[in-house]
Amino acid sequence: MGTPILEMSQISKSFNGIKVLDKVHFELEKGEVHALMGGNGAGKSTLMKILTGVYELDEGQIKIAGSDVQIHNTTDAESHGVSMIFQEFSLIPTLTVAENIFLGREPKKAFGLIDDKKSVARTKELLDELNVDIKPDDIVADLGVGYWQMTEIAKALSKETKILIMDEPTSSLTKRETEVLFAFIDRLKNKGISIIYISHRMDEIFQICDRITIMGDGRHIITAKTSELDMDSVIQHIAGKNMEKFEWKDRKRVSNGSVVLQVKNLKTNNRVNGVDFELHQGEVLGIAGLMGSGRTETMRALFGIDPLTGGDIYISGKKATIRSPKDAINNGLALIPEDRRVQGLVLEHQVMDNILLPSLSKITKVLVNDKKGKQISEEWVKKLNIKTDSIYKTSRLLSGGNQQKIVFAKWLANSPDIIMLDEPTIGIDIRAKSEIIDMVRDLADDGKSILLVSSEMPELLAVSDRILVFHDGKVVKQFLREEISSEEDLQHAIQGF
Amino acid sequence: MQSKASNSTSFLKDFNWRQYIVYIAFIGVLIYFSVTLFDEGFLTTNNILNIIRQTAIISIMGVAMTFVISAAEIDLSVGSIAALSSLTSAMALESGFGIFGAIVAGLGTGLLIGLVNGLLVTKVIIPSFLVTLGMMGVTKGLAMWVTNTAPVPIINETFVFLFGSGDIGNIPVLLFWTLAAVVIGHIVLRKTAFGRRTLATGGNQNAARFSGVNVSRTKLYVFLASGFAAGLAGMLYAGRMHSGRYTFGEGDELSVIAAVILGGTSLFGGVGTVIGTVIGSLMIGTINNGLIIMGLDVSQQMIVKGLIIILAVAFGRKAISK
Structure with missing residues (x-):
């Protein structure tokens, strides 16, 4: 040469x-x-x-x-x-x-x-x-x-x-x-x-x-x-040489094992091609896979955004019909989407308005109860440690990590049972990342059931009780956390086809 | 000293110019005409009431248009709807259906066209600009066609009194209609779940959808509201002019949109203010009135009015971008 x-x-x-x-x-x-x-x-x-x-x-x-x-x-x-x-x-x-x-x-x-x-x-x-x-x-x-x-x-x-x-x-x-x-x-x-x-x-x-x-x-x-x-x-x-290490921490509360969400042969025209899995109460179920393997798209389908072309969804054993995000919310689901700026927030609106958007009907009789709304917003800003001057601040002016926390707040304020997280730490700094990972742990300890899509292996390994591997719109492998000893194992599963 | 200076600049920066420019401009215009046209009677009760009469119809349609534009849509058909409604309510009276029949006909016309607009936008997914541009022509054509362009006179005194011509004491009935529209509009936009969802839909349709807002239904409702307000406007024209006529409301869509944008509602959606819209409408009306008193002819009025609108909006924009 x-x-x-x-x-x-x-x-x-x-x-x-x-x-x-x-x-x-x-x-x-x-x-x-x-x-x-x-x-x-x-x-x-x-x-x-x-x-x-x-x-x-x-x-x-x-x-x-x-x-x-x-x-x-x-x-x-x-x-x-x-x-x-x-x-x-x-x-x-x-x-x-x-x-x-x-x-x-x-x-x-x-x-x-x-x-x-x-x-x-x-x-x-x-x-x-x-x-x-x-x-x-x-x-x-x-x-x-x-x-x-x-x-x-x-x-x-x-x-x-x-x-x-x-x-x-x-x-x-x-x-x-x-x-x-x-x-x-x-x-x-x-x-x-x-x-x-x-x-x-x-x-x-x-x-x-x-x-x-x-x-x-x-x-x-x-x-x-x-x-x-x-x-x-x-x-x-x-x-x-991965610089980000997150340690596994044992659950404070053990899942009672009941199935809260069961998905059977789910299909859409958007890369979901026969997905099957079960999610248990209080469990963190990690979803790994390459980009385009149907992970995000499965969540879209479950949340009523992409219409189903086949398959069934069961919530706590009962068959659920989910045709819109509203149906999904009524079934106790929440989705923290991949792109917070496009799908998660109305950036030009105040922190409070964003937090209250999914739960407006809960605080409205004829008129919106602003006092209650203010109370809820302040409570969540405090609970999630959102750094903002006030709940009236325009969301656009906050940092990426804090914006992501607003998205968490708006969904948690609506008290969902099943929380779907799609790349929840993308584009935010390491400190906010570890805060969000702790938040996921706390939610599971509170008995919430969680689906976590992530491309970051350390993150998946730090919080998932179980990990599904997606490929070509299907679940191709399933591991209990104990079965995976390292990031390498997981990489193998994702790449090994 | 230095910190004080920086405080005041940060205040200027945080101050929401787009939202308040219309109030400042309105006060400026009022002061200017009050001084220069004092001797010509600009400040007399009579003249003030005149301004209110002249702006009421635009203000009422503006309240509904505030919702449409807040949802990041547009409705160009309001002027034509007003024309057709003036005719349908006049025809209902003429055919002996009475006041109640006239109200059903007038408001029904508006709601029906609003419904068609809304369905075309949300179900067939055509941009509202095109839908309502087309509907503007269709509706205007219908208005000309129903009576073969002939006006329909109204002799029902109660109708005429209620819808636009009456005064209670010194106060024109139109003022009550305007107040009612503004109060209801303001409360609905600020204090109801529908209002918040409308703003969220206009601010980021995707995020609204992901938050469980039924974006299509919200949009359908804003077009219904706009049709309803335009129907009411048509009846007010009919009452004020003692007739239904296809020429009523001609060009009103532009005045209405100008009032809304001047008032501080964002043309891109997500930010809206009903009070601002009314002030915007009053300001345009005041300028019109003042220029007429000054003796400018119609062509000059149009030029000055257009320039003032551009200046006010440009100033609001420039101040926020700083």
Whole structure:
């Protein structure tokens, strides 16, 4: 092999005095697909943000094709041929493929008019070269998600990209689309494009990557050829450096064992494909699985958001009909959703209004009893230790952790029996995280039954009495907590197909 | 000293300009006309009552529109509904159904069209702008068609007295209608579960849905309310003008929306104030009245009115973004 196309050496970066990258080394060969792995907080995304010019490095050196480069902003990164394909695509759905690819730098003819012929021709060239089966004048919105990604990549390549960064590129794709994407990645390799591939899916990484670099706790842990590693060793390297450890604590109260929720062969048109499980009173039932395995979607179905196409739900032994969130609430369910800003809160409304929203009818005769509402809100703000000047503060102004606590408060104030939590600690700081984990423990000790979806293994292991593993819209494995001795075991179960 | 200065800036920052700009502007306009038009009789009881008469109908429709816009929807059909309702209630009287029949006809017309609007928005999932734009034409067409554009005179004295023409002592009946609409509207928006759910729906439809709010039903109700208020407005036009006529309410949808937005209700939903709407409506009416007294002709009035609305809203916006 010649000179690496990219060489990042001794890269360090601190935020507010906290070191998030410590002398990290990363190397990419020309025409290589290189997996970048590590748990949350390992430093992968910070490293990539330095490479794409979102952050500036504190110390270290970046060489592209053997020569030193300075990357101060995203334009610098682009001019050095570095492009990142984002999970949320940056395409405009109502425009054509060609219009999207040349957006903002359209070829011009006389009088500054856009030369559509030229941009269509160049797009066609590009698509032919990549052997992608779409036309330049297809409207993006009419194409499948898989093609969106390829359009995005074509857009990057039209800017002379040499280094392509892909972040969980298959999480929203079907199996078929994934195969098409992998064939496409092969062609890119053959064209000499180098790819940094960020993913949690080991089967994919072993299928398409040449080398793997694992990071942990802001440091470089290992770089090796894929053939020299196996899933065991990868999992060990990742888990060994997970900075977040939460200890298991024994339940203060033992479940009486009665089944509060039973789900039989649940199906929807949204990735739920025959889910079966039971939830016991006072139990924390963890749900593990990769993104897109149907975890979130099962909760949506149980909460009456996605309509069922098959299966039955039994609440405390009785068959329940849940067609709307209101039905779900009446059956004693609560859902703390994945995206608190979009699904959890009315951000422009006061803390109090948000807390009271699900339980309005309980404090309303003809008029809303504001005194009672105020009392309830203040009680929950205090109980959950929500940091706010007052219950009248606009929710948007609070930190992520405190916003998440408002979402907890609004549901707990409605005294549900079964609480579904979907990634309850996503995007919040470590302190708020451990507070929320304690909250889950307390709820179970109070006799509430809990379903917990999480991508964070330590979190699942710290609180779950039992863990279900989801794959392809089904429960494929089930463990008692005692049966899992470590994070590695759980990772195996999730990845091992 | 320094801390005092920073205190006052933080007060200015926390002060909710969008909410209060209309009150400040309204007082400004009042003071300006009171001074400059004092000799022309701007401040006389008669003139003040005139302003109230002229703004009552817009205020009443504005109360309901506050709910519609708070729910992040819009209703462009209110003016046309008022026209059709004025005719249906006049026709009911003409056909001998009496006052009760006229009320059923007028309000029924409004509720029915509101129901159609609401169902199209919530069941067929068409944006309310398009639904009500279409319905504006349909309703106006119906109003022209039912009598072949002929006005329908009203000779029932009780109806005329109750709906718009009467005075109790010195006070126009219209003022009572306005007060009733405002008080009910304010209480419903601020103090009932429906009001809170309307604001939550407009503020974040997704979160409202995830919180168990029946978003479709809430929206259906706001369109029913808007249709109802427009139906009442049509009867008030009919009573005031002693007739039903297809031209009534022409362009009112824009005045109503202007009053609501000027009042501090967010065009994007989630924030709404009924009191603000009424002040907004009164302010537009006061400007109209003052400009007429000043002797400006209609074209000049329209220009000045439009500019004042833009300025007031722009000032409110700018002040919050700071």
